[in-house]
Amino acid sequence: MSSTSGAVERAFAAALYAASDSALDTGASLLAADPGSDTELARRGEEFVAAAWRRGWQPADLVRVVRRELEDVHVRLAGGLVLDESRRDRRPRDRRWTAQLAELAEAGAGERAPRTDRFSYATAVLELYRLLLRLPSIEPLDAPDDRNGPRAAAAPHDTRMLSRIRALLAKAEATGFPEEAEALSAKAQELMARHSIDEALLAARTHAADAPGACRIGVEPPYETAKAVLLDAVAGANRCRAVWNEALGFSTVVGFDPDLEAVELLYTSLLVQATAAMTKAEAAQRAGGRKRTKSFRQSFLAAYAHRIGDRLAEVAAAAEASAARDPGAVAEGALLPVLAARDVAVTDRAERMFPDTVTTRMRGITDEAGWQEGSAAADRAQVRARPPLR
Template identity: 35%
Template sequence: MTDTTIRDGDRVTAKVRALLDRAEHPNTPEPEREAAMAKAYELMAKHSIDRAALAAAGQAADEITTLNIRFQAPYAHEKMMLLFHIGDTYGMKAARTGSVTNPAALTIVGWRSDLDQVDTLYTSLLLQSGHGLAAATPPAHLSGAKITVWRRSWLTGFRREVVSRLRATRRRATVQHDREHTGDTSAALVLVDRGEAVSKMFSELFPDTIRPRVSQRRTSASGSEAGRAAGRRADIGGTRVGSAGRRQLGGAR
């Protein structure tokens, strides 16, 4: 990796943090907050695609590695599916690696630079979903187990909306990269090659894969829609919460 590449990455990180500081300030008007958050993730997505292209050209170091996360109650399954789908957006593979006593655990296989972003996004979105769910109010006519169903549905709706936004932003970043680098190898092809390398390594590490399954639990339409609404407002350009924050949120490694 060149000194220029390192400096560029540092500048992107500084810009993202400045945008998020503005977005998170209590006195920032809502339109400005939303614009700052959107720009922060746009920068993250662009940096990810640029880094992949540099690595493919031998101008930046990268390697396939793993990320291990354990998920704790409450809502361990919903937390696990959030990480699984964020990783999938980045072309990663995941296997359930939990024990009989704690089955909610994943090992994610992917490129180190992408895993750094997935870790960042997951910890940030986990925090946001926790705050959003705590502030959400189930319909007054619900009680007991039906409230639990509503809250699980809220988390599922939040995850689906956020992941849809992540995929769309990443697609736009890929197209934009190719427009700006017409003489280079297509970023889309680079991502395909990187995905194939990840799949090969994943098959070697986990020949008998147990992939996370879609939950068959009861759902609540109103809970899901409330979660989707929160997902549309979510900041998808957050900085890393860190291991301490992850443990507090029930997503310890």
């Protein structure tokens, strides 16, 4: 064992398996006293990252949990390790994995954290490694038969359609007029539903080896329960299943790839719209002399999630009925069996991934004004079927 490796091993033995600050200081002092240890320290960090992949984590998950538990300096260190490890990773990765790496690079996650002094740097590295070492195993997102490579179904879909949907949702988020936001969100949901139906029929006609996939979406504080309910509503309306991991701050969404795309896009947009509407409603309450608290915001978001779920379900049903009546798009009676088969496949995959789940009761919904305002905001953002926008 080289002296450099020995310094790293002694630092790890002192700091990584103990929770005390004094143990952390001891390990950081050992590393700070050996400038030659940096290369070995980085190599060991990449090993911790690779071990996280084997325990079911993905790049976005790892960076998200570091951001949740530690500080910005640790996020930068983690981003650098993820990108460095990816350059040595020889395993075939799917489209979502590759997109996560690209997003990290574009966001500058791999930029090195400013170096202050060796002791502070070593302390941050050991804090990060201690977190990585203690990450639990989570459900792998690839199916058992996908372990030797990505699924064929993970190929990119209609990027033009997705670009149209993103543009509509961006306008809905930016507008200050509720009626315009409603119309834009409605059109986006219609396109999502029709896109999903088209993909399902294409797979059935070509006998493609299509199968449900899964992705994880962060559910960040505050008001995580209401946000998880909103995500569940969006997932259900788009033929997906969502399972919330409260402790780790994400929901796993199971579904076919076009539907997973729709859930990610729509949930993100509706959360932005709900937050903006909540801020506006709370300001109006304060202007009227009524001081509102956390209970108002929690009740607002809970009502919004409940109400928007109804609206999304209406859109999904309307799109399905419209497609079934369109003789130029689908043979008579062909659509419902195709969609039913996909529903069964999604349910089966979700139950195999999560054989033991519990229902969570939403607490803290005690503010009547918050509930009423949230319901009204959801009505303004409703996504029922409408004629195409010209």
